[in-house]
Amino acid sequence: MKHAYVFPGQGAQFSGMGKALYEGHTRARDMFEQANNLLGFRITDIMFGGTDEDLKQTRVTQPAIFLHSVICYTTLESPRPDMVAGHSLGEFSALVAAGALSFADGLSLVAARATAMQKACEISASTMAAVLALDDAKVEEICAAVTAELGETVVPANYNCPGQLVISGSVRAVEVACERLKAAGAKRALVLPVGGAFHSPLMEPARAELSAAIERTTFAAPSCPIYQNVTAAAETDPSVIKRNLEAQLTGAVRWTQSVEAMVRDGATHFTEVGPGKVLQGLVAKIAKGVITDGFQ
Template identity: 50%
Template sequence: MKAFIFPGQGCQKEGMGKELYEYFPETREFFEKANDFLGHRITDVMFHGSELELMETRNTQPAVFLYEVVLAMTQKEMYPDVVAGHSLGEFAALVVNGCLSFEDGLNLVLNRALIAQKVCEKYETAMGAVIGFPDEYVEKRLQEISNESGEPIYFANYNGPGQVVITGSKKGIKIACKAFKAEGAKKAIPLAIGGSFHSPYMEEARVELGKIIEETKFRKPLVPIYQCVDGKRHEDPVEIKNNLIYHITNPVRWTDMVKNMKNDGITEYYEVGTDDTLQKIVARMCPTDKISSLWDIPTYNSIKSLKIE
């Protein structure tokens, strides 16, 4: 059984999507719909823009979402048995499995970006990566460090055994990273992300975005999705909608998502993105399974070696 896995924010790259637009004419409808909906040519930013332009709030999340949806819908060799998305990637997964329309998915992603940005600007918050400790140890120490320092610190992403992302106040993340480094972490560093995604800091965003999600039509999906909020498999559109409402304030349980997919018989994982971020994580957890990029399947062989000027 096959899973399509969709990475989140951070996989954006200069020139992303240009090959798809040039060599697959059927994709142009999606790209142009996005341009019209967003009110500016996101394709110009994706194909020709600088890294700084791609990092702008109104561009980053829509660009990643658009690229992933188009890439998944372009290939003709296979269709997934299940889908799963890491953070932002969950929105692309919900379009690909038919639960959301393309336009509704794009609308939610744009609003998610803009609403979250407003909240980020209100608080001095940050995120950090901690590698080399069991999740349980990090959870325990986060609570202790938070209590000792008086700074709010939370778990943001359970990315894989021994690989997590923490979030909270900017001061709290600095204190926590320094403590974990002193305790022997392989890596404990603040990330170049302004904000505290997947934490209680996003409660205002959850309420505002939740109203938009509530008004959005969710259909019966063609294949199940494993969702970030609980890591479990879902097919009921009401459950999926409710989980998505709490998506932005709850940690991403990617470790549980992969474990549950493996327990349910998934043996092939195809990353729908620009790089191998999720492939590396899944490979460590499922060393005997087939793990690759969607770009590795025959549909794309004819353009993989071509350079578009």
């Protein structure tokens, strides 16, 4: 019986996030103030009192979720994890929790990631769409066909759980793929209100920029295996972890496969650390019978 800790990604933010941690824990307050200094603006003011629109700014959203997750983790008195994983952005939180990255280095990389992704989003019109109740292989097949026919990118981006896959690419290619996916039997194929094709080849400019920052950063061996998005396999080698992290922006988030691998390796209890309860729901759909809970 092993205990896995998982960390959420973008979309889990909410107004007031982290305020209780700031007010209830001296260590948490010190870390939040350190983050304000490192970022060069008071992100706590936006997290604690900003509007939903304020929190949707990429430069705010990603550091805010990272801070909430990592600082929450430092306040826990429960047993240390036997393994960790994070969904997209959450992988950085997981790496800090496992000791592979320092808090300051993790925050710096997340800030660099947010900036790089925003720049990439401005280069071309791109988006994402959620596909429900269609076999993964069929989604992959249709995306490949649309890409070949149009000469524009659309790829599977997030394997969230069985029957829930997010695709990513140019606006035109995603729209065409959605029509074909619905014709093929998808219950829904809904374009999402996002301004970028995350986890697709269209994020290559961001990947190159973030890779340079990752290469300048010191990584240590984690205290437990981390199941990374691009491989869905247990990793402990810092050089491999860095390489996989660099590939994450243009590669798919293999969340379904990661949870399945963790269960095969003995995980029976999954704890989500950070804002929201999305991952608890996904884990419950992927692995029937495991224990799920969360801290935020």
